[in-house]
Amino acid sequence: MxxxxxxxxxxxxxxxxxxxxxxxxxxxxxxxxxxxxxxxxxxxxxxxxxxxxxxxxxxxxxxxxxxxxxxxxxxxxxxxxxxxxxxxxxxxxxTDVFFVFNANRKENSTFELALGYLIDIESVLGLKVTGIINNTHLMDDTSFDDIEKGEIIADKLSKEKNIPIKFTCINNKFYHNNSKIFTKYDLFIMDYDIKNKI
Structure with a gap:
């Protein structure tokens, strides 16, 4: 959208x-x-x-x-x-290949796991990842700690693989409740528009 x-x-x-x-x-x-x-x-x-x-x-x-x-x-x-x-x-x-990860999922819960996952995806695709997107959340239970955890892993991935971080995702509801939030990377505020329409 x-x-x-x-x-x-x-x-x-x-x-x-x-x-x-x-x-x-x-x-x-x-x-x-x-x-x-x-x-x-x-x-x-x-x-x-x-x-x-x-x-x-x-x-x-x-x-x-x-x-x-x-x-x-x-x-x-x-x-x-x-x-x-x-x-x-x-x-x-x-072609851009974005590695969109949620550090609250087991397969991406540590830098080492996320790095292995990224490398596996590149291997299967035969394409290199061109951008990293931190999409760490717990839906409505998302906290600042969740977002920070994701940014720390994203930062390590970026340095290890020399891949730029595109942005950190947060949902619209969280942003409006915490509009003064500071993140290390550009924010991408997601509006769950489709979910509200169905």
Whole structure:
């Protein structure tokens, strides 16, 4: 939705996340398409089933130069492996790979674990991560300590891999309750717009 506010180009989202039960863009395709955002998902667009096969329509993201393409791989090996068949179609010079992590998840709870996860994703994708995004939270129970924990890990990852930190994410509700919050990196305030619409 953020990108939609800054471009009139067509936006395609390819949802390769076959694991995450909390949010799947393909399950909100009707709302997103109202905003002129096309969602490409599994072969069964009405199904909530975890099907690792995705539509060949994903190729259109790489074939059409007049669109902005976003590929959600869900931050796990299943999503990364799903991307493998499209890897050779990606123009490396025009592709950003963001490592979005939540330090409150077991696999990213320490610098060492997060670094291993990042390296594994790069290995499976055959692409280098170009930006780090700290998305550490506990939904409505998020605290300053959570955000700081994420920034510490992000800082170490950045220095170890020489990858820039794009920003720290916080949700809109937390920000409005703590508008004087200071973070080391730029803030990206997330509005759970889709969740409020359904």
């Amino acid at each position: 953020y990108i939609r506010n800054y471009t009139s180009k067509n936006i395609y989202i390819a949802d390769l996340d076959v694991v995450n039960p909390y949010f799947r863009s393909r399950e909100h395709s009707s709302y997103l398409e109202e905003k002129n955002i096309k969602v490409i998902g599994s072969y069964l667009p009405q199904s909530g089933a975890d099907i690792p096969a995705v539509s060949a329509e994903v190729y259109s993201i790489f074939d059409k130069k007049d669109v902005i393409g976003i590929i959600d791989m869900g931050g796990n090996s299943a999503g990364s492996l799903s991307f493998a068949s499209f890897r050779n179609n990606a123009d490396v010079n025009e």
